Amino acid sequence: MEKAVAPWKQLLLTALESNSSTTKNSAAFIQLATLGPDGRPANRTVVFRGFQEMTEKIQINTDCRSRKIDDLKHCPYAEICWYFTESWEQFRINGRVDVIDGSCSDLMKLQQREKAWFASSLRSRLQYLGPHPGLPSLTEQDPPPSIIDAGGGPVDSFCQLVLEPDKVDYLNLKIGKRVHFTSEVTINGDKHWTSDNINP
Amino acid sequence: MEKAVAPWKQLLLTALESNSSTTKNSAAFIQLATLGPDGRPANRTVVFRGFQEMTEKIQINTDCRSRKIDDLKHCPYAEICWYFTESWEQFRINGRVDVIDGSCSDLMKLQQREKAWFASSLRSRLQYLGPHPGLPSLTEQDPPPSIIDAGGGPVDSFCQLVLEPDKVDYLNLKIGKRVHFTSEVTINGDKHWTSDNINP
Numbered sequence: 001m002e003k004a005v006a007p008w009k010q011l012l013l014t015a016l017e018s019n020s021s022t023t024k025n026s027a028a029f030i031q032l033a034t035l036g037p038d039g040r041p042a043n044r045t046v047v048f049r050g051f052q053e054m055t056e057k058i059q060i061n062t063d064c065r066s067r068k069i070d071d072l073k074h075c076p077y078a079e080i081c082w083y084f085t086e087s088w089e090q091f092r093i094n095g096r097v098d099v100i101d102g103s104c105s106d107l108m109k110l111q112q113r114e115k116a117w118f119a120s121s122l123r124s125r126l127q128y129l130g131p132h133p134g135l136p137s138l139t140e141q142d143p144p145p146s147i148i149d150a151g152g153g154p155v156d157s158f159c160q161l162v163l164e165p166d167k168v169d170y171l172n173l174k175i176g177k178r179v180h181f182t183s184e185v186t187i188n189g190d191k192h193w194t195s196d197n198i199n200p
Numbered sequence: 201m202e203k204a205v206a207p208w209k210q211l212l213l214t215a216l217e218s219n220s221s222t223t224k225n226s227a228a229f230i231q232l233a234t235l236g237p238d239g240r241p242a243n244r245t246v247v248f249r250g251f252q253e254m255t256e257k258i259q260i261n262t263d264c265r266s267r268k269i270d271d272l273k274h275c276p277y278a279e280i281c282w283y284f285t286e287s288w289e290q291f292r293i294n295g296r297v298d299v300i301d302g303s304c305s306d307l308m309k310l311q312q313r314e315k316a317w318f319a320s321s322l323r324s325r326l327q328y329l330g331p332h333p334g335l336p337s338l339t340e341q342d343p344p345p346s347i348i349d350a351g352g353g354p355v356d357s358f359c360q361l362v363l364e365p366d367k368v369d370y371l372n373l374k375i376g377k378r379v380h381f382t383s384e385v386t387i388n389g390d391k392h393w394t395s396d397n398i399n400p
Binding site for chain 1: 233244292
């Protein structure tokens with residue numbers, strides 16, 4: 001049986017389509033908020049790498065050594081803020097994030113990670129061979145490698161984040177409309193979305 | 201004695217200047233992450249309303265009835281993520297937020313709030329007279345007023361947020377540079393910033 005598409009997903013795909021001319025493809029840039037181990041919110045720009053096939057799960061690539069991994073191990077919940085400058089639409093997508101690195105024991109997830117690796121440009125892949133992000137920049141450190149084996153699988157520092165949305169707040173500033181989507185999991189494990197029009 | 205300007209502030213002013221042609225002035229749009237009472241991060245787009253005069257404090261206008269006010273009363277720390285699409289620069293600005301509404305007992309702060317009110321367009325001010333943000337949208341509710349007394353002071357629902365930065369993470373993707381700025385308050389109450397080059 002085909003699963004129903006989450007009602008907000010079509011809105012998001014339409015927004016992506018209508019904002020595709022945005023400068024330097026910045027429509028795929030999203031802000032990911034997490035909670036740091038110090039109890040303070042943290043927030044940074046990441047790149048939307050598509051939905052996991054046939055699902056509403058959002059894929060992001062990152063470096064295992066980045067601070068957000070510590071954040072997510074401490075608190076797995078995150079909120080994406082996605083603002084489209086052309087169409088004046090905002091999606092706030094809240095959910096739990098699955099952190100998939102090379103030590104993951106789930107073969108399906110490891111395959112998804114590998115797929116994400118090969119879907120990245122060679123230039124993107126090279127970043128994972130660079131020095132430890134966030135550590136002091138040493139002038140005497142070796143320059144990062146400038147070539148990478150195109151056929152080689154994901155390196156240890158490559159990590160896939162998969163956010164499974166459970167709440168989505170949609171705002172359209174042009175028409176003054178705001179919709180809150182919430183999900184519930186039924187007894188037989190199906191996810192069911194409901195929506196409410198709320199005041200902007 | 202003139203206080204030293206925070207070293208990241210000049211970088212930010214330069215970024216604002218060099219991104220000023222960005223579509224629909226979206227260079228002033230920033231993402232503000234807070235922590236919800238449910239323990240999950242929350243994230244939304246807000247508008248940068250300038251620095252508080254002669255300081256490095258960041259001003260934002262909001263509605264007292266919005267969810268972020270509950271968040272900030274529960275946890276006053278927030279992180280702004282500010283990405284400039286033209287210059288490929290990102291500022292992550294972490295600090296404590298002061299929530300200034302009409303019930304504030306500090307006269308200086310109330311004056312700043314009033315100033316922020318009059319600096320807003322009449323159209324922006326009208327929003328604060330609309331129905332309670334986030335509550336169900338009722339089809340039978342009265343339409344919001346369409347005119348406002350230009351000389352009238354701030355309405356009850358108008359709130360000023362003032363974020364006092366204590367950590368700033370600057371990233372320049374064009375030149376692969378990242379700088380972490382941290383502040384310390386000295387014994388005589390002066391704020392002192394230090395910076396470290398870190399790996400992007």
